[in-house]
Amino acid sequence: MAEKSPQELLQIDYRPPRRDWMDPSIDFEARRGTWSYPAAPKNLEYLGFPNPREWSPTDEDWKLPDNWQEIIHQGLKDRLERFRSLKVFMDICVRCGACADKCHFFIGSGDPKNMPVLRAELLRSIYRRDFTTTGKILGRLAGGRELTAEVLKEWYYYFYQCTECRRCSVFCPYGIDTAEITMIARELLNLVGLNINWVMEPVANCDRTGNHLGIQPHTFKDNIEFLCDELADITGIKISPSINRKGAEVLFIVPSADYFADPGIFTFMGYLLLFEHIGLDYTLSAYASEGGNFGLFTSHETIKRLNYKMYAEAKRLGVRWILGGECGHMWRVVHQYMDTLNGPADFLEVPRSPVTGTVFENAASTKMTHICEFTADLIANGKLRLDPSRNDHRRVTFHDSCNPARAMGILEEPRHILRTVCNNFFEMPDNTIREQTFCCGGGAGLGNDENMEMRLRGGLPRANAVKFVHERHGVNLLTCICAIDRATLPPLVEYWVPGVEVSGVHELVGNALVMDGETRRTTDLRGEPLEGVADEPSPEAEEASHV
């Protein structure tokens, strides 16, 4: 945890420094707690990435290749030719400043280079000088500057201080998407060996074992069996999901944190109960055992490389369609990149709920449906037997995760589920939810411990809104549909809003589901006692509402 107290962290100085922003100088030593450690050479070597070496941002010499400026220049040229978004976004910004105070990192740090406009200018100034007529002739007068080692160091600092949450692009009058700019900048940094370990290790793990955490197949099975044992203890029902089974109707893919760590595991238990409840014919895969894709935080090529396993495994197993769990950036990749990069998925069928018969036409091409779409449809058709009072010990709010909100628009599905499975649901203030939602502060590979101060600063707007509903409505559970959120929000709320826990939406579904033949539940999926269980007579299944 950070050394500074919340009161200290709240002393935010929004006044810009006197020094011209074009003359960078970053003291990495003094800024510990706000940057991430470089990638270990073994990960880059495994992946075949350039310039693997031991180094630290606090070193004077970053051991760059001799021709690093040329590499970056060529890399930028190449990307300007491949991405219209980049070219247009480099040219049309008028620096109106509408984006400035929309960034959680700016709000939480006051650092002007966290204003999306200036973050983009870090790259744009180089673009102007190298690729525009006025920049070449007029230099600084036209906003151009030379690519020096100091500029590159600043890139490393600030492009690994953007969580690609895309909130700024909602407010930009031209829709300039800083995530696109950060992604390209990170690609350029990767070309000269400037990457962070919290991204590259998961990428290397995922390529090799099938998931970011490096969980091998036997451990994958053990973890799931352990969660099934827990479920048996709580509900009296023994579930045994199949792994790598050919001929199942559905391949179910989740972010690996959901079968690995608290609190994601409770969400996973919720999925399992749901599928048992409706008798879904599904299989898990130990090969495609990762929904997430840290390639998104690396390069477009890496996105494709990691995402390849989903369709490949669906084809090998001969399933009809794919169902995806609760994860934010996973769904950005599935929704916006997968079909283009690894499709067409012509060997699959358009997803159709075997329980309700609903055909998910919105996934007619990718053949992959979000679990919240699937569950909301089940609820709307009255196919689930639910007892929302089992969540009465929870006063719930919902954090829209950046990617499902701003890259898909999956806003109502999770809310519909939550309002059905629990009785106490409260929204955070309007400017902090839905498409205006604030990042957890640790997305895009920045959710590591060495970056904790910046995470807490960046997470301030989110935590502050949680604090508001905590104080006003007694909210004690922050729900979300993102595995990164489930990892990064717990320390965030512990720091800013003690007394609030974090969960996935399907954990609450699991709590509320009334299963055939279950024993009387005395605890929720976390093992915490249910409200009123001690003094009430047995709340039998008969009494449960059939929603």
Next chain:
Amino acid sequence: MRAWSALAIVVVLLGVAWVASGTGGGQAVIGTVIPYLAVALFLAGMVARVIGWARSPVPFRITTTCGQQRSLPWIPSATLDNPHTGWGAVRRMVLEVLLFRSLFRNTRSELRPTERLVYESDKVLWVAALAFHWSFLVILLRHLRFFLEPIPRLVPLLETVDGFFQLTVPTLFLTDALIVAALLYLLGRRVLNVQLRYLSLAADYFPLFVLLTIATTGILMRYVTKVDLVGAKELAMGLVTFHPVVPQGIGTLFFVHLFFVSVLFAYFPFSKLVHMGGVFLSPTRNLANNNRARRHVSPWNPEVKVHTYEQWEEEFRDKLVAAGIPLDKE
């Protein structure tokens, strides 16, 4: 502050224009050669820009969704802020281009002493931006009076609406007042807001000063120092019919005005002002969010090394066998 260098350049330009406009030779250059050069630069520059953008493909369909997606039939989707058809995207673009819909969302965040962050609606920038751009358009259209014969009906109609209040003689055009007020606001916030001042470039101040000069000289000619309008029209008609003439005695101010208009045109394609064209090509706004329903094809799709199932099974064979997970090759 980078405003000073921009201001210095504009002052130098003003000096040059003023001196030149006082001489017959100078008037001839400003009245014939420079406008043609400026328009040629503008057209060629903008065409080159647009072609440059269009030559780079849109490899992925990356929209920014600002509302509910279209998924299940009983959930109403936000057809404007999250369009799922091409027509929906067109409607979104129309509102974006004509009404600056995204800017309308603008908020101002504030960390209160109570340790609470609040976000208040802040529409001033939106109002000023609309006032400037629409006034500029109306003023441009009003100027068709000088370039077309007979004068299209639209022009007197616009003048009637624009001069509705009939406050002064000659009638005050609202757009004249609005554009100056809007430009002063846009300049003022750049100078007074510390963050904006920190990030603003000379290239942000320069067009503001140029536009202010154009507006001021125009207003002076209409309301204060009269110029010879017949002569001005003769010059303008000469330009558009490619028979340039420079009548005597139009007035110095007119040539200063014309010179700065030329500067604006010439500068346009090489500056941030290209947002006029670029806004139409912004992928986050002009595409439909129907990614999962319809496959988007990229003209390039990188070949990448992948870890295939066969390699994976081989690598973890012992562990798969021990765990009883089915194998492809026994």
